Amino acid sequence: MTSPERPTEASSETDLDPMARLTQLLARLPGVGERTAQRLTFFLLRSPPEYARDLADAIERVVREVKLCSRCCTLTARDPCEVCQDARRDERLLCVVESVPDQLALERTREFHGRYHVLHGALSPLDGIGPDQLKMKELLARLDSGAVEEVILATNPTVEGEATALYVSRLVKPLGLKVSRLAQGLPMGGDLEYADQVTLVRALTGRRDV
Amino acid sequence: MTSPERPTEASSETDLDPMARLTQLLARLPGVGERTAQRLTFFLLRSPPEYARDLADAIERVVREVKLCSRCCTLTARDPCEVCQDARRDERLLCVVESVPDQLALERTREFHGRYHVLHGALSPLDGIGPDQLKMKELLARLDSGAVEEVILATNPTVEGEATALYVSRLVKPLGLKVSRLAQGLPMGGDLEYADQVTLVRALTGRRDV
Structure with missing residues (x-):
């Protein structure tokens, strides 16, 4: 996955410790601060490696496979989406x-x-x-x-x-x-008492x- | 990455919609419930695809490369770890x-x-x-x-x-x-007033x- 075809980007990234790098990326998620990101990194390191690999795989797949439905514009892995395909x-x-x-x-x-x-x-x-x-x-x-x-x-x-x-x-x-x-x-x-006007x-x- | 050498596992997983699958995996993270997991999935879909790919790559790398230091037992990508290597x-x-x-x-x-x-x-x-x-x-x-x-x-x-x-x-x-x-x-x-005994x-x- 670390693509050899983009060496400039990879070299600067590989220099960073893998844990620091993951923590940095996780901290960009909404509602995840520096501390939580570090906690998640350690959680992933303590988890069975299959879980972490499945998660990495699922992230990759969602980005690769999920597109907009050409009819209703929802997010879907197959086009048209399930609702648009459902004749009922x-x-x-x-x-x-x-x-x-x-x-x-x-x-x-x-x-x-x-x-x-x-x-x-x-x-x-x-x-x-x-x-x-x-x-x-x-x-x-x-x-x-x-x-x-x-x-x-x-x-x-x-x-x-x-x-x-x-x-x-x-x-x-x-x-x-x-x-x-x-x-x-x-x-x-x-x-009623707490409903806004x-x-x-x-x-x-x-x-x-x- | 979805390994063709384990078809039994892959087949059951691939059946699931990629978004549902990612949400399910994210919900296993500490402090992340069903709702937050869904929000994170949509965040990843809205983000630049490079970010999601980098994140997937970083998760994979951390699991693959980080081991225990053979001297101090800390988590590290190189053995011995930086602290153990530092002569100062x-x-x-x-x-x-x-x-x-x-x-x-x-x-x-x-x-x-x-x-x-x-x-x-x-x-x-x-x-x-x-x-x-x-x-x-x-x-x-x-x-x-x-x-x-x-x-x-x-x-x-x-x-x-x-x-x-x-x-x-x-x-x-x-x-x-x-x-x-x-x-x-x-x-x-x-x-002092609020310190425990x-x-x-x-x-x-x-x-x-x-």
């Missing part, structure tokens, strides 16, 4: 999410049987993220095919997510499709007959 | 520690210029850890060589660490060597003239 999925329902973890959270409910479209982000002009940085063109191309009847906007209930939902709804409505948005209100197990207002205005 | 280190002082992270903590102080011996644990009969599970034989063999004049017991100030220090001191004293133990007392920045007793009995 309702083509008429298209759920638009910001990210793959959001999609997985919806999948865990086992309540949604339509298809997904992953935007890979939300509109955020201050961060330089406009429609061109998201998978918007791909979304519109899919809607053109004519199978979709309802677009469910499942972007996050944040400023960026709301802006994205509004943007998509303005693109989609002229096509004559139904557009819906995930309900907002009090979360299960929540407490925006959530309370949404819960009030979105109230339902009993 | 005072051979007469031998600091006995439980673990490599403990050794590194002492090294960070830059105040100790002797050599180390890593026991790889502390006596803990309830966990089945007796002298034979630690690097005791290796320690005694080193003392036999005659260069050491003082053994500094730097095991942890815990029940197991104290027991280990006592055990080592009983082995070493008959050899006519000086044996010392790291001082115990109030930590810097600590508060044992620490306070140690601070009192170990008090020094001003």
Whole structure:
């Protein structure tokens, strides 16, 4: 794996002690500081060597094999992805999410049987993220095919997510499709006393007959 | 790297989606749950592929190259380790520690210029850890060589660490060597009010003239 075809990079890296090098790389992971990185390095050294090798292999494989699904833009090792390939999925329902973890959270409910479209982000002009940085063109191309009847906007209930939902709804409505948005209100197990004002207002205005 | 010479193992593993497989392996790391593991998987997918490959390579290398130093039993990529090879280190002082992270903590102080011996644990009969599970034989063999004049017991100030220090001191004293133990007392920045009783007793009995 240490490629002999890039000697300049390798030589400077090989000089570093393998433990220091691994600790340095692990410390770049989110939520992992210098200390935790060192602890992980020692954990790997104490583990059965098969575990460490399997982990190295899994990291390599995920980077090599996982690509974007050419239809829904989710991350997948086979194209089209499992959901897009599954004929039992309702083509008429298209759920638009910001990210793959959001999609997985919806999948865990086992309540949604339509298809997904992953935007890979939300509109955020201050961060330089406009429609061109998201998978918007791909979304519109899919809607053109004519199978979709309802677009469910499942972007996050944040400023960026709301802006994205509004943007998509303005693109989609002229096509004559139904557009819906995930309900907002009090979360299960929540407490009125501690709910923020925006959530309370949404819960009030979105109230339902009993 | 996925070895074709073990087809039975590989076949069952390859069936699993690469992302699910990596998440599963990452979740075995200490302090990493199912959720964090998933977050790390997505982080690796979003990172530049060079980073993920370097990380995989570093994990492989650390397991392949890092061994115990044949003299002091620390973890090292070259044998003897850097400290054991360094002629400027005072051979007469031998600091006995439980673990490599403990050794590194002492090294960070830059105040100790002797050599180390890593026991790889502390006596803990309830966990089945007796002298034979630690690097005791290796320690005694080193003392036999005659260069050491003082053994500094730097095991942890815990029940197991104290027991280990006592055990080592009983082995070493008959050899006519000086044996010392790291001082115990109030930590810097600590508060008398919140110090535990044992620490306070140690601070009192170990008090020094001003």
